[in-house]
Amino acid sequence: EPEVTQTPSHQVTQMGQEVILRCVPISNHLYFYWYRQILGQKVEFLVSFYNNEISEKSEIFDDQFSVERPDGSNFTLKIRSTKLEDSAMYFCASSETRHSTTEAFFGQGTRLTVV
Amino acid sequence: QKEVEQDPGPLSVPEGAIVSLNCTYSNSAFQYFMWYRQYSRKGPELLMYTYSSGNKEDGRFTAQVDKSSKYISLFIRDSQPSDSATYLCAMSETGANNLFFGTGTRLTVIP
Numbered sequence: 001e002p003e004v005t006q007t008p009s010h011q012v013t014q015m016g017q018e019v020i021l022r023c024v025p026i027s028n029h030l031y032f033y034w035y036r037q038i039l040g041q042k043v044e045f046l047v048s049f050y051n052n053e054i055s056e057k058s059e060i061f062d063d064q065f066s067v068e069r070p071d072g073s074n075f076t077l078k079i080r081s082t083k084l085e086d087s088a089m090y091f092c093a094s095s096e097t098r099h100s101t102t103e104a105f106f107g108q109g110t111r112l113t114v115v
Numbered sequence: 116q117k118e119v120e121q122d123p124g125p126l127s128v129p130e131g132a133i134v135s136l137n138c139t140y141s142n143s144a145f146q147y148f149m150w151y152r153q154y155s156r157k158g159p160e161l162l163m164y165t166y167s168s169g170n171k172e173d174g175r176f177t178a179q180v181d182k183s184s185k186y187i188s189l190f191i192r193d194s195q196p197s198d199s200a201t202y203l204c205a206m207s208e209t210g211a212n213n214l215f216f217g218t219g220t221r222l223t224v225i226p
Contacts, residue, residue: 004158031211031212033211033212035214041218042119042216042217042218042219043159043203043205043214043216044216045213045214045215048212048213055212056212056213058213091158091159093158093211095210095211095212097210097211103149103161103164103211104161104211104212104214105161106151106158106159106160107158108156108157108158109156109157109158
């Protein structure tokens with residue numbers, strides 16, 4: 001069964017460092033998403049991406065964040081200068097379209113710990 | 116304000132019990148309602164998907180949406196120990212994009 005794959009599963013980084021979280025969406029999917037879940041809190045939408053550009057983003061997704069699809073398979077989330085409060089589980093998801101008849105498939109997540 | 120409220124539990128039930136999980140929301144623009152199951156240290160897995168108001172059944176799972184009350188429910192019949200997980204409600208205006216999640220309810224089904 002096709003699945004969304006995320007690497008690494010756990011990343012520890014020092015405050016102020018840049019991190020790149022990587023995702024391989026399901027191959028025939030066109031829409032890609034990043035969500036995050038701070039420990040004990042809700043899963044929160046960060047950004048959606050279609051046709052090589054951001055289609056929607058939340059207030060959380062400020063200038064410290066960027067997304068890219070560097071090749072035909074990978075989808076990345078970059079945090080430029082990490083803060084302690086960026087520590088969270090980051091989930092990548094993908095869907096065939098953004099509309100009602102399709103579901104968003106989530107990856108296993110990358111646990112980011114900023115120290 | 117696009118808030119989704121969900122009782123975090125935890126909820127413990129004996130095997131075979133009927134489980135009722137609920138969420139309320141405040142944004143009347145939400146049209147798409149989902150229930151996800153999340154096992155520890157895993158990503159959310161879609162269980163049920165409903166558009167607008169009404170009921171949807173899939174095996175032991177039934178999802179209900181009451182848009183007039185801004186209230187959604189998930190019922191699990193004949194609960195099994197393998198149903199033990201965190202159940203997340205989620206909703207959106209536009210389908211798969213920009214989902215708003217509840218906090219999740221942790222369910223334990225005791226054999």
